[in-house]
Every structure is written in C-alpha cells, then in structure tokens.
Amino acid sequence: MTCRYCGESAGWWRRNCASCRRLLAAFEENRGADFQSMMQIFRATGVAMETIEKFLEADPRGDGSVRDQIAADMTNDLMRALGNDTRQTAADVKRIRERGNWVNLDRRPTE
Numbered sequence: 001m002t003c004r005y006c007g008e009s010a011g012w013w014r015r016n017c018a019s020c021r022r023l024l025a026a027f028e029e030n031r032g033a034d035f036q037s038m039m040q041i042f043r044a045t046g047v048a049m050e051t052i053e054k055f056l057e058a059d060p061r062g063d064g065s066v067r068d069q070i071a072a073d074m075t076n077d078l079m080r081a082l083g084n085d086t087r088q089t090a091a092d093v094k095r096i097r098e099r100g101n102w103v104n105l106d107r108r109p110t111e
Contacts, residue, residue, distance in 0.1 A: 004060035006051050019047045023055045027066060032073050064090025068097065 003010040003017040005024070010017045016024065022045045030041050042052045056067040064072070068090040075088045 005058040005066075006054040008051075019045075019051050020055055020058075023047055023052065027069075032077065034074055035070055038070055059094070064092075064094040068093040 001010045001012065001014060002008065003020050004015050005020040006017060008017045008019075010020075014021075023042055026041050026045050027038070030038060033041065039052075042055075043049075047055075056070075057065050059065045059068075071093045072088045072090045075093070079086060079088070
C-alpha cells in the first residue's frame with residue numbers, strides 16, 4: 001500500500017509509512033502548538049523536510065490538510081483567548097484558503 005500522507009510505500013497492511021507515522025504521533029502529542037513549534041517538533045523527528053512538506057499538505061480524509069488543522073487549532077486558541085467560543089474546523093480553513101484572499105477590502109471574495 002502507499003502512504004496516505006506522502007505517497008511512499010507503507011508496507012503490506014499499513015496505511016502510513018514509518019516517517020509519516022512518526023510525524024502523525026508528534027502532531028497528535030503536541031496538538032494545539034503554534035506552527036513554528038510544530039515545525040521544530042517535526043524536524044526533531046529526523047524526517048526529511050520534503051516528507052514533512054508532503055505530510056503538511058496531505059488531506060487523507062478530505063476535511064482539511066494537516067496544515068489546515070494546525071491553523072484551525074491556532075485560530076481556536078486565539079478566539080478563546082478573546083472570549084469567543086466559536087470553533088473553526090480544518091474544513092473551514094480549507095474552504096477559506098481555497099476561496100482566496102480579499103482583493104478589495106470593501107468587498108467579499110467571490111465564492
């Protein structure tokens with residue numbers, strides 16, 4: 001089988017390769033950390049930077065990449081600190097990212 005995150009060979013009965021399993025374990029252990037801290041944690045696993053980038057862009061479930069999940073966690077922490085209890089999911093971040101930046105500040109981006 002091929003790895004759901006990086007596309008490399010994962011073995012007969014595995015869905016993820018050894019490198020992506022290490023990255024996934026590090027991500028789950030440190031969920032909620034900011035992006036810079038997560039990158040330091042990912043580098044500390046000893047996985048090649050190319051594989052880390054593939055892991056961050058991977059969207060195995062279709063509800064947002066790992067990068068989107070990190071952004072959603074950071075946004076939720078910020079909003080909670082500001083007293084807002086709304087939650088943003090990785091799918092919300094994915095939708096916003098795909099929609100694009102605001103071109104004119106007085107108009108919403110086209111959907």
